[in-house]
Every structure is written in structure tokens, then in C-alpha cells.
Amino acid sequence: MKPISPAVSVRGLVKTYRDGENVRRVVDGLNFDALPGECVALWGPSGSGKSTLLNILAALLKPDAGEVLVRPSRTEELIAVHSLTAAQATRYRRRCLGYVFQFFNLVPTLTVEENIRLPLALNGMEKNWFDAKARLGRLGLGDRLNAFPEVLSGGERQRVAIARALAHRPSIVLADEPTGNLDAGNAQTVAALLFEAVRAEGATLLLATHDASLAECADRRIDLVMHS
Template sequence: MPILKVTGLSKSFTVAGNPQPVLQNLNLEIEQGEILMLLGPSGSGKSSLLNLLAGVDQPDSGQISILNQNITALNEAGRTRFRREHIGVVYQFFNLIPTLTVMENILLPLSLNGRLAERMQAEQQLALMGLADKQDRFPEQLSGGEQQRVAICRALVHKPALLLADEPTGSLDNDTADQVLALMLEKIRQEQMTLIMVTHSDALIEHADRVLRLHRGVLEQVA
């Protein structure tokens, strides 16, 4: 049974008083442990799709089921609670809280889920990412690559069933990007998580079980 099932998903935004379709009648199924890469030019709707899958936004029509839960039927509070428990999100620009230390940023999902006692998980994540000696530093004291590794730790610490990554290495240099991606994929495979990664890079295709391209609001099979 698929961990994620999308049926008839459509979304549009109003521009200058006119509706502009972004996603049109999308259908998608993803199995547990699958790594899917989502390609497409800027403005093709990739980030909009991730926001819908994360429950941050609601579609105009269609249904999204994750772990057999129709999240489109939940209210905002219900979607937020579901996301905190079952979904991890990694953004291109880190989104770390500047007034919190590295450890406090990573512990945030656990504290929101009432699982703060599981600090050892955060320490293990930091060690895996090579950041064990950085836990008391603040984001501004870290390099871009280190900040992104912290953001990945934060997304993975509560062991989500589904990880959504929106250009997670897009703001990093090639060497740092390769290092960060390798660490993230190692943890994902270790925990049998499902990954949907938005990227502009064709070079990342080799890491995917499946590759789709979003073009004019429609998903197309690539590999």
C-alpha cells in the first residue's frame, strides 16, 4: 500500500483578478522508502506541490492521503499536528531560528510533539552530520553548509515517514552540496523514510528511484 496517494489534485492562484492554474488534476502514488526527484523550471508549481503535501496549503480540488490519512479533510490545526508527527520539511534557505542554538533548533520538533526527553536522537543526528561540537552555537556562527546540515537534522530528528526537500542544496557550492546530500540520503535509507526532493539539478537523478518532471501543472515521467 502506498505511503502517499494524490488523486485529482488541482491548485490555482489569483493574479490581477484572474485565476492562474498551477497544478492540474495531478495523480501520484509513492511507496514507503521510495526516493523521488521532482524536476521542473522555476514557476512550474514544484514548491506549491510540496506545500500541499505538507498540509501548509489546501488544494482547490482533489485529495492527499498520507499513511491512510486524508489530510485535505483536516482543518488547519489537524494538518499542523499531522505534519509535526509524520512529515519533515527541508527548505533551500535553512529557516533556522536565529535566537536558538543548534541543539535548540533541532529539538524544536520533539518539543512540539511532547517528546523532548528524546534528546539523544538529536545528539546522534548531530554526530552523523559532523556537528557534534557545534550544538551550543547559534546559526550566524555557522557556515552555509553547516546551517543546512542543522536544518536536515531538525527535519529528520522525529523520524518522519515522509521527508519533503525543496532544493535543499540549491544555495550551497558543489562540494558542500554533495557532502550534505550524501549525509541526508544515508540517514533516509537507514530509517526507510520516503523522500520527495525538488531540484533543478539533473545530476541528482542518479540518487532517485523515480524521476518526475512538473510541466505546465502536469506530472511527466522522466525515469
């Protein structure tokens, strides 16, 4: 039987930051694969390079060495994210990635509906609004379409952000401490909804967290360590 080819493959990844005289290796020879539809937790303490790794996967940051290969969709071959041009990187992010941030990053001047329609319009995928609206309903936000982010609770804002991340049906979802700004009860609810929604889409989730209980919700945990 042919082995399943990964959705994400990271090989020999190195990232350093220069701070005056000091050069810090934040990522030092990292290797891992994520299979299509797999939910992988990138777990480690503050400063272990979780956000750095997500930014490299999002082609926002270039590694010093190593390969980052991502399958844009189930029917396409892996592409080398580390060597995309700026224009290719923008297109890759828009088309292939969904992003859930710790601080929601909703556009404050747009309603819930508009926050979700905007990335759909940028992708020429307005027709996805019908499904996105149904997803908002499943996330418990069916009656908040005309609300502005400022009147929503933290948990509600993050549920809008989840709906926005999935609206264009990306193959990869990157989440950076998605419950880090929520109280314990809300964090659990939002985490469960995030995993449920990503699994329903069959997307691959890479979730950065220092929270061991959140990492446990994933199919697998990759431990990131501090380098001196």
C-alpha cells in the first residue's frame, strides 16, 4: 500500500535571531511531518519558538536552513514554502491557510458577517458565504451576524475567528495560543469547537500552545525545546 504523503513536512529547520553580538538559535534542526487531517500540537514553554515556527509555515518568515513543504490541497503536490517569492507567499496564505490568533485579529469596523465575507471576497469565493453562515450557526453565532466585534465576548470573538479561518476551506489551519486570552471555561469550549470544526473540514491543524491540557486535545504533540 502506498504510504499517505504528508500535508506538511519540516526537515532540518533552523532559525536564528541576531540581537547585537548575540545570535540565538530559536529553532535548531527541527523535523516533523503532519498527515492530511491530522491535528498536531506544537507544545513548548514561552520562547521555545512556537510563533516563529508558525510564521515560517505561513511564509511570513524565512528560515536560515532546512525545508518546509506544504501540500496546498489534497490533489496537489507539496510546495517549498521556504522559497516562495513574496507574491507567491501572499497567494499561498490567502488560498491555503487559515489562521487563528491569540488576540482574535477581527477587523473592528466590520460586522461578524463582513469579517468573514472579506477574506472570501479576496479569494473570489463569495459563494462560500452560504456554507460559512451555516458554520457560524454551528459555532453558536447564527444570531450575531450584524454585531461588531466590540460587543462580543472573548469566546464569541474567537468563534468568529474560527469561522473566518475556515470560510475559504483551507487545507492547513495554523492556530497560535487560540485560547490564551480566554478564561478557563471559555477556553475549553472554544478549543472543543476549534477541533470539531477543523476535523469536520478534514483540514490539518498545527496548534501552538504552552498549555498541556490543550495539547492533549490534538492527535499528536511535538515538543519544542529552548536552545541556549
